[in-house]
Amino acid sequence: MKRLIFFSLFLLSCLHYGYSQTETGNILIKNGTVITITDDVLENTDVLIENGKIKQIGKNLNAGNGTKEVDATGMHVMPGIIDAHSHIAIDAVNEATAPVTAEVWVGDAVDPFDVSIYRALAGGVTISHAMHGSANAIGGQCQTLKHRWGVTDPMGLHMEDAPRTIKFAIGENPMRVHGEGSKIQPSTRMGVEQVFRNAFSEGKNYMEAKAKYEKMKGEDPTILPPKYNRRLETMADILKGDIIIHCHSYRADEIYMLMQVLGDFGVKKICFQHVNEGFKVAPELAEYGAMASVFADWWAYKFEVYYSTAYNAAILMENGVITSINSDSGELIRHLYHEAAKSQKYGGLSDNDALKLITINPAIQLGIDDRVGSIEEGKEGDIAIFKGHPLSVYAIPQMTIVDGIIRFDIEEDPADVRLEIDPEKAMPAYMHQTSDHHVNDRCMQDVMEFFGHGHSHSHEH
Secondary structure: OHHHHHHHHHHHHHHHHHHOOOOOOOEEEEEEEEEOOOOOEEEEEEEEEEOOEEEEEEOOOOOOOOOEEEEOOOEEEEEOEEEEEEOOOEOOOOOOOOOEOOOOEHHHHEOOOOOHHHHHHOOOEEEEEEOOOOOOOEEEEOEEEEOOOOOOOHHHHEOOOOOEEEEEEOOHHHHHHHHHHHOOOOOOHHHHHHHHHHHHHHHHHHHHHHHHHHHHOOOOOOOOOOOOOHHHHHHHHHHOOOEEEEEEEOOHHHHHHHHHHHHHOOOOOEEEEEOOOHHHHHHHHHHHOOEEEEOOOOOOOOHHHOOOOOOHHHHHHHOOOOEEEOOOOOOHHHHHHHHHHHHHHOOOOOHHHHHHOOOHHHHHHOOOOOOOOOOOOOOEOOEEEEEOOOOOOOOEEEEEEEOOEEEEEHHHOOOOOOOOOOOOOOOOOOOOOOOOOOOOOOOOOOOHHHHOOOOOOOOOO
16 A cells, blocks of 8 residues: 555656656747847847757857758847746735735746736747735745746746745835735834834844754754744845845835845845836945846826836946836736837937846846846747847837747737637737726735725736
8 A cells, every 4th residue: 555655646746747847949040130138249140049058159050850940031039038027927916914924925826827928928028027016015935937838837937946036015005005904014114114124133033043953953952943934934045145135116215225224134135126216326226236127117106106217227227237127017018128128218228238128137137147138058048039120119029939949929829829718708809908097017916905995906006
């Protein structure tokens, strides 16, 4: 009987292992204008991808039998676009039941059937950072996703070995949800700061108690380890530098406040999200080593974000802050190349610097720049092919490749791309607004019951 149980468990583990393996492909892209991002723009150049990795870049390359060839003559070939702030492909966004929920993980809520993944691929986006929402001062851990449309195992979308990240939020959202909604701290901006300080102090004490136990257990067999606490484990890992913070933010004073808090606890890995008033504290952000992921030109959709500028990205870049442009939207994610182009009208960035905003810079912010974000030999085969220059208003994505597998091809684009068909649900042939609000995002999904509303979605940042 024991042997039968063991064999059954072994078989199940093998099946899971097989399902979660990454599918890779071989493909030769011929005669394109290759925008490498980290090197020159290479005319009439080939890119050979083998087993999902870029093997060779050059002219007149040849591939083995069975390798698919793509003629990119007259096309622009660039790294797959990366969105550093997204809520697509997850079926839960906020665990809004406490000001600190560092123990939860968005990776547990991945939805591989979300058609937004395919729509993102249609805009050249190969990776998105699926984030917890902004209901909490310290929210849940996030998950970096590869857009492997067609894979139905949720784990198959996880980018293997991507660094851990976590969502923080300052400002109005955690104040509304907890102060206004639950009558607990924080109800003011100074309360938000104390939530951070208390959580870091508790994490530090927990970490020190574990270290003391490890030191003393050999000398004192009666000593007990501290009670396991997943929330405090996560806070300790942030303190140790094992998790990158991504913080919802708007106002310059609060951005500066959080840098002071992090400095007091020796935490350096921080990327501010939205960061609409980042231009006011750009030198301070650069000095701290903080990064910024911004909107191209969104502001004034609520009171605390009335003051911003479309020059924000360029000002941050000019001050040496590693900056990206994100979508925070299932619709805008398809247009990140247009969003990056706005930095040329507002700030005069070069073509390469503008494209860095949606390629290598978000890769750095997610800790994956050694694997993606540029076209280099040895990096993963994530590629977007455009008709027209990607920064042109006339640009049209033609093909999007992930790990050497074509996941979107405009020439083979079916009328209905859903993986799971509901015969009762209509599928519009066009993208449509699903909210009366002009900004359609999910940062405050799952929290409206805190305010006594009859629905569970909000479309405010």
